Amino acid sequence: MKKYELKLYPDPVLREGSSPVTKVDGSTRHLIKKMSKITYQNQGIGLAAPQVGTLERVIIADIGEGLISMISPEILTGFGEDFLEEGCLSLPETVVNVERKQSVFVRYLDKNEKEKESELNGLTARVIQHEIDHLNGVLIIDHAALSERLNVISKLKI
Numbered sequence: 835m836k837k838y839e840l841k842l843y844p845d846p847v848l849r850e851g852s853s854p855v856t857k858v859d860g861s862t863r864h865l866i867k868k869m870s871k872i873t874y875q876n877q878g879i880g881l882a883a884p885q886v887g888t889l890e891r892v893i894i895a896d897i898g899e900g901l902i903s904m905i906s907p908e909i910l911t912g913f914g915e916d917f918l919e920e921g922c923l924s925l926p927e928t929v930v931n932v933e934r935k936q937s938v939f940v941r942y943l944d945k946n947e948k949e950k951e952s953e954l955n956g957l958t959a960r961v962i963q964h965e966i967d968h969l970n971g972v973l974i975i976d977h978a979a980l981s982e983r984l985n986v987i988s989k990l991k992i
């Protein structure tokens with residue numbers, strides 16, 4: 835069985851794009867289980883597969899209302915704008931103000947390979963947008979204004 839561990843910035847895997855998953859099987863469910871474990875162990879509220887070194891389009895989130903897992907998620911549309919400070923398990927001690935949509939409609943496959951569509955709002959919508967960014971190699975520091983970005987990067991221990 836593949837071993838999964840949390841990848842920290844500047845690990846190059848965090849900058850890669852992930853491939854869609856069309857076949858959901860035991861290895862996908864195993865990956866979700868491991869990602870959840872790592873998230874809870876680190877008191878996180880979400881994680882994307884590249885953060886455990888796997889370039890597959892799989893994300894999870896739990897803002898305290900139960901675990902959500904999404905396979906090959908796609909944002910169909912979004913509404914409203916909202917600014918809030920975000921952190922990331924792969925960027926310890928880093929917070930960046932990030933603009934996100936307040937609500938998003940997402941299409942994805944569930945753990946049983948069933949296609950679903952959900953409307954997400956507030957913090958859940960924010961976490962899902964953050965995790966989908968990871969699938970495209972995008973990190974919170976990319977959302978920062980230039981002045982803030984230099985400040986944030988200078989503080990990262992690299």
Ligand SMILES: [Zn+2]
Nearest residue numbers: 921922923924
């Ligand atoms: Zn993150």
